[in-house]
Amino acid sequence: MHQLTLAEIVRGLQDKQFSSEELTGALLARIADVDTRLNSFISVTGDLAIADAKAADARRAKGESDPLLGAPIAHKDLFCTEGVLTTCGSKILHNFKAPYDATVVAKLKEAGAVSLGKLNMDEFAMGSANESSHFGPVKNPWDTERVPGGSSGGSAAAVAARLIPAATGTDTGGSIRQPAALTNLTGIKPTYGRVSRWGMIAYASSLDQGGPMARTAEDCALLLGAMAGFDPKDSTSIDQPVDDYLAVLAQPLAGLRIGLPKEYFGAGLDPRIADKVMAVVEELKKLGATVKDISLPNLQHAIPAYYVIAPAEASSNLSRFDGVRFGYRCEDPKDLMDLYKRSRAEGFGDEVKRRIMVGTYALSAGYYDAYYLKAQKIRRLIKNDFVSAFEGVDVILGPTTPNLAWKLGEKGGDPVSAYLEDIYTITANLAGIPGLSMPAGFVDGLPVGVQLLGNYFQEGRLLNVAHQYQQVTDWHQQAPSGF
Amino acid sequence: MAIERSEVEKIAHLARLGLDEADLPRTTETLNNILGLIDAMQAVDTDGIAPLAHPLETTQRLRVDLVTEANRREAYQAVAPAVEDGLYLVPKVIE
Numbered sequence: 001m002h003q004l005t006l007a008e009i010v011r012g013l014q015d016k017q018f019s020s021e022e023l024t025g026a027l028l029a030r031i032a033d034v035d036t037r038l039n040s041f042i043s044v045t046g047d048l049a050i051a052d053a054k055a056a057d058a059r060r061a062k063g064e065s066d067p068l069l070g071a072p073i074a075h076k077d078l079f080c081t082e083g084v085l086t087t088c089g090s091k092i093l094h095n096f097k098a099p100y101d102a103t104v105v106a107k108l109k110e111a112g113a114v115s116l117g118k119l120n121m122d123e124f125a126m127g128s129a130n131e132s133s134h135f136g137p138v139k140n141p142w143d144t145e146r147v148p149g150g151s152s153g154g155s156a157a158a159v160a161a162r163l164i165p166a167a168t169g170t171d172t173g174g175s176i177r178q179p180a181a182l183t184n185l186t187g188i189k190p191t192y193g194r195v196s197r198w199g200m201i202a203y204a205s206s207l208d209q210g211g212p213m214a215r216t217a218e219d220c221a222l223l224l225g226a227m228a229g230f231d232p233k234d235s236t237s238i239d240q241p242v243d244d245y246l247a248v249l250a251q252p253l254a255g256l257r258i259g260l261p262k263e264y265f266g267a268g269l270d271p272r273i274a275d276k277v278m279a280v281v282e283e284l285k286k287l288g289a290t291v292k293d294i295s296l297p298n299l300q301h302a303i304p305a306y307y308v309i310a311p312a313e314a315s316s317n318l319s320r321f322d323g324v325r326f327g328y329r330c331e332d333p334k335d336l337m338d339l340y341k342r343s344r345a346e347g348f349g350d351e352v353k354r355r356i357m358v359g360t361y362a363l364s365a366g367y368y369d370a371y372y373l374k375a376q377k378i379r380r381l382i383k384n385d386f387v388s389a390f391e392g393v394d395v396i397l398g399p400t401t402p403n404l405a406w407k408l409g410e411k412g413g414d415p416v417s418a419y420l421e422d423i424y425t426i427t428a429n430l431a432g433i434p435g436l437s438m439p440a441g442f443v444d445g446l447p448v449g450v451q452l453l454g455n456y457f458q459e460g461r462l463l464n465v466a467h468q469y470q471q472v473t474d475w476h477q478q479a480p481s482g483f
Numbered sequence: 484m485a486i487e488r489s490e491v492e493k494i495a496h497l498a499r500l501g502l503d504e505a506d507l508p509r510t511t512e513t514l515n516n517i518l519g520l521i522d523a524m525q526a527v528d529t530d531g532i533a534p535l536a537h538p539l540e541t542t543q544r545l546r547v548d549l550v551t552e553a554n555r556r557e558a559y560q561a562v563a564p565a566v567e568d569g570l571y572l573v574p575k576v577i578e
Contacts, residue, residue: 099558192538206537235543304524307517315498322499324571329564335574337499345501353500357510358517360498361486374524376534381527383535416516432538456539 001026003479006071006165006219013060013070020060020070024053024114027072031116031163034483038139040148040158042077043085044117052114059112068226069112075168076155077118078125079105079210080199088201089123089133089151092321092328092347102199103231104168104210111226116164120154123349124318125175125203127151128421129411132351137408140183141480142446146405149179155213156183161483166214166223170200172207173306174400174425177437180213181400181449184439184478186466187213188220191457192432193238195224196231204313205236207306207429216476217438217466221245224459240457248460249467254288256465257393263299264398264424276441276448277399280469284397287468292393296385299427301378306426307419308362308375314352315359321347354415383431390455395465399424400437400449428453436462439475447478485515 001023004012012018028046035041049072056070075081078088080098087093101109108115122132130138130153140148141161148157152169156179159167169176171189180187188211195210202208212223225245231237258281265274281291323329323343330346333339348356362371389396402423411418428435433453440450454462470476486494491511495502502510556569565572 096562099555099562193541232544232546236537236541238539238541298527301524301527304521308521308524319499323564324573325559326562327564333574336576338501339574340499341501344499345503348500354510354513354517356498356500357491357494357514358521361490361494361514361518362521364494364497370525371521373534374527374529376536377529377532378524378527380532380535381529383538414516415513416520419517419520430538 002030002162004165005215006222007216009071009165010067010222014065020053020056020114021050024049024072024116027116027164034161034163037144038141038157038161039136040120040138040154040161040163041074041117042087042089042120042135042154045084045115048084049114049116056112056114064112066112067222068108070114071112072114072116072164073108073166073168073223074116074119074158074164075105076121076152076170078121078170078201079168080201081105081115081118085118086201087135089121089135090348090352091134092344094134094328096327100199103196103233104227105199107229108226113226119158119167122151122153123352124201124314125151125170125172126314126351126355128174128178128418129406130154131408131412132349134349139408140405141483142183143405146407146446147182149182149405151175152179152213156180156185159185159213159215160480162479166212166219168210168227169213170208170210171429172203172310173422173429176211176213177400177425177435177449177451178422180437182405182447184447184476185213185215186217186220186436186438186476187211188224188436188459188462189428189434190224190228190459191434193236194228194457194459196229196234196237198231198233202317204310205317206313207310209429217463217470218249221249221463243460245460245463248464251464252288253284253465253468256284256289256395258284258289258291259294259389259393259396260291261294261296261299261389261396261398263296268423269399269402270404272443273399273402273404273448276443277397277450280440280450281397283469283472284465287472294389294393294396296389296427298378298381298385299423302382302427302430303419303423305375305378305382306422306430307358308371309379311355311359312362312372313359315356315363318352318356323347351415379430382427386431386433394461396453398451400451404443404446404448424451432456434459434462436466438466438469441475442478486511486518
């Protein structure tokens, strides 16, 4: 049963081939059996899941038919879940049981989805390898000596290993798309403001966006349809109707205009990945797409701008963790300052502290103009690049990552080299446009992802292109051996 | 713009992060590596470019000035390290 995609599960539940309780029980048993090798879950909420599954079965028996009714999922551990541990991968929240549900959690609950637990992640979503979690690194199911990517590394590993059919993730600089690429999944970061951030523990508020991770574009469409929508509780939520993502999947690609940015294929890209990306382009041409070379000239400036804006916003957001209102407090503080400083020094890990320090520096008196304001100006240049590009093309296509999944510990000592891995994904967050990563083949047995970027609110188009590609290829159906 | 150890200590204080004396050299070096990466920004010509704070440039919505939230003090304080009579406890501030 664990091999089924989310869409197949929806049909199986509708046709009464199995109940949600049976399915949930089987997946929980598999998690207990397999996850010791991956460390993808921080909390498994088995009793709650079985109770929710029974409730979903009862709702179906009464005639309810929401597609996600009884469908098993799990949440990245930065979505607040009422009464359930919500750690954000950090010691500072090691004991935090959220007093309310995030909007995304509430919406999926209402739709009848059954959460099996909370997934491991880089601490406060800061990382590209899932090695900064207080709860230990996550292993890539394709090679357990390698990282699954991050920060939604637990979501990626759990779905790739068929522990769950789909999961929620969040993406501030690539944290859905990059782990999806490294584990052979499909994942989409929606337009900024499309999915509510309420109850999502904040990292960089002007960049953070939640989204689905699954094995197929169809499954992402199913889940995104339930996650997206206006939320008055999120002041940056956009009040615009949600497209019917499932309805657009079947659209033919004839006439689709694809842009290939030359900057995405320059030095730094593993040539074997470039080959896989070009093979995707050839396949899409056969489906009727036309291809055009384009330029996004400010790509190279995205990394410095991102590593100012994200830490600056993080330093402000993370000031709430002070050892007073929630989470970890140091032993025997001698005064209030000692309480703040030691609770934070002991509660945060190295990467989080580094980003808080960089952000504090960038926002400090005398440096604001040179750093934060400068970065925001570059942010506009990056947005302008996309605005001009989308005048001539419908989607932009390129690699999701410059390299394959690396070995655990390989980049541990050098944050800067890890930051450079984010080059192709961070521009979508800076500009606020949607981005999707989908499987594009393998190099040395490791998955390669291709990225599709779309204009604002074109999530449906991206899912449509990925779905059509997945109708004529089977990369996305490959499963890691041993799972 | 390389920073000195004394500046690192000042930043840590502003961020309310305790810093181990022994970690100072390593922290200073790492921060300088990151700032080195960031400084590439200074070469970009941004004359006449307005800063972009929100990707869709929307403004904050206003709502009617009404109490909409229920009082959930007990639920919120249940997750605090130390509370008493509905108040958060911290070490004595006024001597």
